[in-house]
Amino acid sequence: MTQLKLRSPKLFRSLERPSLSRQMMAIGLLITLVFVTVAIFAPLMQSWGWIQDPIESLTNPIHQPPSAEHWFGTSRQGYDIFSRTLFGTQAALQVVILATVLSVLVGVPLGMVSGYLGGRLDRLLVFLMDAVYTLPGLLLSVTLAFVVGRGVINAAIALSIAYVPQYYRVVRNHTVSVKTELFIEAAQAMGASTWVVLSRYLFLNVIQSVPVLFTLNAADAALTLGSLGFLGLGLPDQTPEWGQDLRQALDALPTGIWWTALFPGLALTSLVVGLSLLGEGLNEFVNPLLRREE
Template identity: 35%
Template sequence: MPKSRTRSTATAAPAGTRSTTVGFGRLLLRNKLGMVGLGVIAFWTLGSIFIGVLSPYGASETAAGALLAPPSLDHLFGTDNFGRDLLTRVFAGGQLSLWTGLIAVGISMAIGVPLGGIAGYAGGALGSVIMRVMDVLLAFPSLVLAMAVAAALGPGTSSAMIAVGIVGIPEFARITYGQTISLKQREFVEAGRALGLSSATILTRHIVPNALAPIVVRATLGMGYAILTAAALSFIGLGAQPPTAEWGVMISDGRGYIISGEWWLTFFPGLAIATSILGFNLLGDALRDVLDPRLRTTA
């Protein structure tokens, strides 16, 4: 009998974890707007991965006989001033834009979450110094700060990733700081202290995992902002450089042709930016509703 009780106790936690995960999955699937957002993200992600196989044109392949061709059956998005197929370039640019957003958000989380956790848990002078630095960064308009960082690092995709990542640090720091302040007085944290666990262990194993819900939501919403800011940096020449297939670069290249009627040069890259941001925003809102019990609705 004791062996049987031990065996059932050992399997209870994984089963509960699985049931919780399944429950979150079902709630997310019921959120129609969240599924629309996920579908849009999947469309651009899969399209950017497989465009090299599916498209008969290369992203940098030029055709002298098809300069500034309007959308047609041969070129669904038209061609640019070098005769390059715009559909291929838009999807190829999606790969770079999505990677830029992902890496930028990763930088923001990797720095902002530990800083916010340390500031909230340590408090005192150390916490005040960290959060005042975050306040200084927040005092600058985000695009202006990103431009300053990118200009200091020099034009390039890597500079855009780092610049956008630095701009996002204060947001993650403040979210983690608030969550840590709320959680560090909870019973399970007090129990950890009583057991002699170090502050680093309490932070990494108990506080940060319990603060992940708003961090994940912020990361999802931050992807849209990162894509937009990176495209803006490329548009003004501080991000990706021509002839790289990138949404901001393509809009910058096509802006001189708007007046003469070649609208497709800027419309389709702009549409890609707008829909990808919409997709991440819808998914972020859905995750917020699912992860926050106060916002859940019963079906």
């Protein structure tokens, strides 16, 4: 006798077996939260005496491998690598968050105004943004870093300019498609001002992709900041920053001193992977065209 196989409702099946997008989001969010926690508590750990000053040069020992006293070893400059790796998280997140927030604050309003008003302003902004967008992001950031100089704010500005066109293009395209909807035409017929239409009716309908773009740009910004630090264009000297530590560790690698480059490199890679997983998982979760039947 054939037995009927009962299937649980789709909602409960999705809860029993999480989708790939949810798994990616969960792993990426967990990794990101670990780095955020480290960035918050690193100064407290130093004040409690749990870790050493990241910019205090130890006279002895130098180039000590990982041990119970120095978990990640020491560098040629006498720095405790564990302490610098933890504080490097704080520097990376400061620049990354500031750069992405600045690009959102500039790119989203420009995209909404350009797409809604159209005309010469729209054509001019499209031309300028396309010109910036065609430039390689790292090359543009390196050039801007030469101009604005080193520092947290300067590095964030150099990074953010490369991301503004991405937010502009995405938001503008959404605005152009949404502004012809009936509810927008009804608001215009009732005499709603441009500001009211943009803020009340358009804004929430054109920013669906901004969180996804934010996390992916944050991952790219972390990697680009590491590249700037490796080239000596990121933060000031002696600042705990992963790219700068990798540059200082480059000469020690041929002599078998591997730990000076391993731990900053792992930290940078882990943060980039975490933010990338979070962005890709969020993209698949919010974009109905990418959802797959479980």
